Amino acid sequence: MAKVKVAVNGYGTIGKRVADAVALQDDMEVIGISKTKPNFEAQVAALKGYDIYVPETSKEAFAKAGLKVAGTIEEMIEKADIVVDCTPGKIGVTNKALYEKAGVKAIWQGGESKDVCPISFNAEANYDQAYGADFVRVVSCNTTGLCRAIFPLDQKYGVEKVRVTIVRRAGDPGDIKTGPIDALVLDPVKLPSHHGPDVKTIMPHINITSAAIKAPTTFMHLHVLNIKLKKDCTADDVKKLFQSRPRIKLIDGGISSTAEIIEFGRDLGRSRNDMWESCVFKDSVSIDDGELYFFQAIHQESDVVPENVDAIRSMMKLEMDNLKSIEKTNKAMGIGL
Ligand SMILES: NC(=O)C1=CN([C@@H]2O[C@H](COP(=O)(O)OP(=O)(O)OC[C@H]3O[C@@H](n4cnc5c(N)ncnc54)[C@H](OP(=O)(O)O)[C@@H]3O)[C@@H](O)[C@H]2O)C=CC1
Ligand SMILES: O=C(OP(=O)(O)O)[C@H](O)COP(=O)(O)O
Structure with missing residues (x-):
């Protein structure tokens, strides 16, 4: 079966960890990450082999910094089956129209209000509610x-x-x-x-x-x-x-x-x-x-990361049983060792 194509919009504390966790799974792949600044995090993303997408206005700065750009954030979203939005709190909601226009599923993080979408998510408590859903918020x-x-x-x-x-x-x-x-x-x-x-x-x-x-x-x-x-x-x-x-x-x-x-x-x-x-x-x-x-x-930087992986699996209907998804995610990431 083809792997689910995941885009990570926002590659900071949460985004870089979500990208690495998705890359470890055998049923999904990272098709790109987004950055607005060509800083050290962008350098590391390039070293890790992630395709970097940026706002049109950032292209020149990335070129000056010698960082290869794969396209605009809009182009990344077009290529994805699902976007994990890891932009700063309250910025994520402003991307909703972009996801709706592209007809792509999206996950937001806990910095967004519960009103960003009807479903808030925790893998143990309500995995079923996210099954096949278009929009989900992984709580803080x-x-x-x-x-x-x-x-x-x-x-x-x-x-x-x-x-x-x-x-x-x-x-x-x-x-x-x-x-x-x-x-x-x-x-x-x-x-x-x-x-x-x-x-x-x-x-x-x-x-x-x-x-x-x-x-x-x-x-x-x-x-x-x-x-x-x-x-x-x-x-x-x-x-x-x-x-x-x-x-x-x-x-x-x-x-x-x-x-x-x-x-x-x-x-x-x-x-x-x-x-x-x-x-x-x-x-x-x-x-x-x-x-x-x-x-x-x-550990605020990492506990929501496996939850994002399970949310992808539920929304993309890759696995119906939450405990099986959790076990698969945990095994790939080394959780519980
Ligand atoms: N940090 C934490 O402890 C936790 C955070 N969260 C939530 O996760 C979300 C992300 O937080 P966090 O990872 O800490 O944030 P960071 O500030 O660490 O990272 C945000 C990322 O988004 C990028 N970005 C900034 N503005 C835009 C924009 N307008 N469009 C696209 N990308 C943009 C930044 O890129 P660049 O640097 O290039 O501008 C950066 O890569 C928030 O909702 C937060 O509340 C949830 C649990 C824990
Ligand atoms: O999700 C978090 O905290 P929260 O559960 O208290 O909202 C993260 O630690 C982000 O917190 P911040 O808004 O202080 O960066």
């Missing part, structure tokens, strides 16, 4: 991490309510512009943060509220979770449940910080030290007064 990194924990708990024990506080990393490691440098910033002051309502775009029946604080760190986000379940269970039951999930990693070995998780990723030899799984601190899982508590860390 924190929302993805929340769905991965809440969905199996709800399936097994029933979730009465979720209360979560999120300590957000302020910027990504390569980001030289974003702060704060010395503050904890309420993000936002008015509650809830977008994460709780975003979980409801996937699991509308979940009673959840969320608060978020931005902290001067780049490694990962950290969630402090308190969940009231409908059925009784022990902390060991929850650890076993999490252990059985394809995209949750139980963290032990003396690790008590996000910095050590990233070092763990480096030691594992993972590409760009990516931790694609939600990282649940094993010893934090506890039941107190009948309620579940735990900490989980989310």
Whole structure:
């Protein structure tokens, strides 16, 4: 069977990882990536052999930088079966008319509002809803991490309510512009943060509220979770449940910080030290007064990447069974090793 032709529009933190993850699959291929600036990321894309597409107005700058251009972004979209839009938040929505005109399927990221398209996506929780769909939004990194924990708990024990506080990393490691440098910033002051309502775009029946604080760190986000379940269970039951999930990693070995998780990723030899799984601190899982508590860390640069691959598979009808798609994606990327 011919491979599905995937274009990655926007080759930054998320886009470069999505391109590499798609390139590892045997049922899809990257037909091109887009850049607006001929910077080091464009140089690496060229070294990796990706065809680079740019806005018409950027062609001269790329020529001056000695970077070969395969065509315009519009031309890339014409050649694709599906576009993964990884442009900055709120820019992606402005590309919708382009995708509609070309009659091409598209995936947006969590920086776009839920209104960009009717379906928000998480591979474990609602893969079926995206089956054959034209437009899908993969929810944000924190929302993805929340769905991965809440969905199996709800399936097994029933979730009465979720209360979560999120300590957000302020910027990504390569980001030289974003702060704060010395503050904890309420993000936002008015509650809830977008994460709780975003979980409801996937699991509308979940009673959840969320608060978020931005902290001067780049490694990962950290969630402090308190969940009231409908059925009784022990902390060991929850650890076993999490252990059985394809995209949750139980963290032990003396690790008590996000910095050590990233070092763990480096030691594992993972590409760009990516931790694609939600990282649940094993010893934090506890039941107190009948309620579940735990900490989980989310590697913001990478956890949504396998979700994009599964979204492609569902939208392109390459696989009906979500667990089979997840297994295939995980195997190709080395997730769970
Ligand atoms: N970073 C993160 O932690 C996460 C981000 N997301 C979401 O993923 C999306 C992408 O974020 P992220 O990867 O961080 O963004 P980046 O800023 O790292 O990358 C954006 C990319 O889009 C390109 N770009 C910029 N403007 C345009 C444009 N007008 N048209 C086409 N391409 C453009 C940039 O190219 P150039 O540099 O050449 O201008 C760059 O390659 C957002 O919705 C974000 O909210 C989701 C989960 C986590
Ligand atoms: O999707 C993310 O966070 P979120 O789940 O808090 O929206 C990413 O870390 C992007 O966050 P940013 O908007 O601070 O770059």
